[in-house]
Amino acid sequence: MLSQYSASSRLREDVLNPPSEIEVQALWFEQLYPRELTTDDGRTVEIVQPGFWNHGGGPDFTRAVARFRKEGQSEEQLTIGNVEVHLRPGDWNAHGHDADPAYNDTILHVVWESKGSKAFFPATASFRRVPQIVLGSQLVAPWAELQPLCAGVLHRPLPGAMAGRCSPALAALPAEQVAEILRAAGLYRLRQKARRWYWRRQLAGPQQMLFEALAEALGFHANQIPMRLTAQRLPWSKLRGLSHEERLAHLFGLAGFLPDESVARLRVEPKAWLRNLWEIWWKARGELDYALLPKSQWKLAGQRPLNRPERRLAALAQLVPRLPELQSALKARDPEPFAKVLLGIRDSFWEKHATLTGTPLKAPCRLIGEERVDDILINIFWPIISLDEPEAAERGMRLIHAAANGAARVASQRLLTSRLTSKQLREGLIQQGLLQVFRDYCQADCSSCRDCTFPEQIKSWAKF
Numbered sequence: 012m013l014s015q016y017s018a019s020s021r022l023r024e025d026v027l028n029p030p031s032e033i034e035v036q037a038l039w040f041e042q043l044y045p046r047e048l049t050t051d052d053g054r055t056v057e058i059v060q061p062g063f064w065n066h067g068g069g070p071d072f073t074r075a076v077a078r079f080r081k082e083g084q085s086e087e088q089l090t091i092g093n094v095e096v097h098l099r100p101g102d103w104n105a106h107g108h109d110a111d112p113a114y115n116d117t118i119l120h121v122v123w124e125s126k127g128s129k130a131f132f133p134a135t136a137s138f139r140r141v142p143q144i145v146l147g148s149q150l151v152a153p154w155a156e157l158q159p160l161c162a163g164v165l166h167r168p169l170p171g172a173m174a175g176r177c178s179p180a181l182a183a184l185p186a187e188q189v190a191e192i193l194r195a196a197g198l199y200r201l202r203q204k205a206r207r208w209y210w211r212r213q214l215a216g217p218q219q220m221l222f223e224a225l226a227e228a229l230g231f232h233a234n235q236i237p238m239r240l241t242a243q244r245l246p247w248s249k250l251r252g253l254s255h256e257e258r259l260a261h262l263f264g265l266a267g268f269l270p271d272e273s274v275a276r277l278r279v280e281p282k283a284w285l286r287n288l289w290e291i292w293w294k295a296r297g298e299l300d301y302a303l304l305p306k307s308q309w310k311l312a313g314q315r316p317l318n319r320p321e322r323r324l325a326a327l328a329q330l331v332p333r334l335p336e337l338q339s340a341l342k343a344r345d346p347e348p349f350a351k352v353l354l355g356i357r358d359s360f361w362e363k364h365a366t367l368t369g370t371p372l373k374a375p376c377r378l379i380g381e382e383r384v385d386d387i388l389i390n391i392f393w394p395i396i397s398l399d400e401p402e403a404a405e406r407g408m409r410l411i412h413a414a415a416n417g418a419a420r421v422a423s424q425r426l427l428t429s430r431l432t433s434k435q436l437r438e439g440l441i442q443q444g445l446l447q448v449f450r451d452y453c454q455a456d457c458s459s460c461r462d463c464t465f466p467e468q469i470k471s472w473a474k475f
């Protein structure tokens with residue numbers, strides 16, 4: 012490929028600009044560097060896996076695997092973590108990663124160049140120095156020759172992972188057999204989720220289990236744990252006896268989202284909302300002092316305004332009086348009324364705000380949108396149904412059209428399920444199966460597929 016592309020670059024008359032940051036990310040993703048690189052602290056590092064390319068918030072590559080060596084000695088353990096890419100060393104601090112705990116697991120800082128005499132040592136918020144690689148001087152060929160290769164991957168949607176060793180074996184199977192393998196993995200995942208809710212139902216009762224499950228789902232990955240803790244510390248049985256404003260005051264107060272100072276800085280509408288709640292909260296606070304959540308429990312950086320935990324807490328408050336309706340829909344095994352309740356909740360203040368201090372949203376937005384509802388059906392409704400009626404849950408999961416999701420997209424690029432139709436790829440059960448295979452095999456692999464047993468398993472299934 013290099014000889015093919017280098018001819019065109021030799022004919023190039025215009026001067027090629029240095030790469031942009033996304034192009035340096037593409038160089039890293041395509042592994043256009045020798046297997047062993049040198050870090051700024053004089054070590055040799057073997058890049059076993061460059062990691063999964065993350066196009067959302069947080070580090071650029073997740074779950075990279077590297078082996079550091081010093082003076083020809085191999086360290087005993089592989090190092091697994093994230094990789095952050097920038098053009099220059101100082102960008103680490105300029106982008107605030109030195110104070111952001113989301114970058115604490117960074118194992119390599121990859122930069123294009125390091126100019127000037129002043130040395131810069133990137134460090135995490137936990138004060139750990141991050142080894143740095145200057146990639147521009149360690150590529151397999153000059154940038155002019157590699158630029159066309161990078162341009163080849165920089166088409167939208169950007170890839171998240173390379174196809175794995177199992178992809179040819181999967182591609183050799185009939186599409187329906189691939190779909191059945193993934194459905195079986197999806198059922199396994201459904202049973203795992205159901206088992207968890209089973210124990211919670213035994214311990215806390217069906218209403219409280221559902222309340223905690225909804226709170227966790229509203230936490231949407233980043234804030235699942237603090238949302239669940241809030242629902243455990245303020246159980247449904249306590250909240251149902253309160254007025255709506257009292258519920259809001261308790262939930263926001265316990266979660267640490269009622270600012271008790273600088274109220275004067277707020278706009279008129281948030282200030283009125285907050286005053287109302289403070290009137291209730293200052294009297295109730297003493298009783299809940301032991302259970303207050305520290306603000307550090309919440310992940311706020313990098314959250315889209317519509318996913319802010321304040322809006323999720325407001326949604327949870329609205330769901331308290333509607334829990335019996337949701338419970339009836341569960342008993343009837345009917346996802347439609349369940350979804351209707353979720354989509355129907357309204358809050359005149361939080362539909363227009365993402366935070367108390369920020370500017371209001373341009374247009375009112377539902378507290379729970381359709382994608383989140385599908386997610387709740389997949390992760391809560393059908394797993395709970397499967398506790399008592401697994402066949403009904405399997406049928407329901409086959410009928411759900413799951414929204415495109417970043418993790419499933421990366422999983423499908425890795426396993427290269429190109430044989431599946433787009434309808435099959437959107438089937439809830441198949442998407443769950445993809446996520447399960449990705450979790451059990453790809454996320455456990457540290458050998459760039461070499462030691463993974465999944466391809467051999469596929470070959471054994473191919474015989475049947």
Ligand code: SF4
Pocket residue numbers: 174175176177178425426448449452453456459460463464465466
């Ligand atoms: S780690 Fe295993 S399952 Fe994942 S892509 Fe590689 S071979 Fe496939």
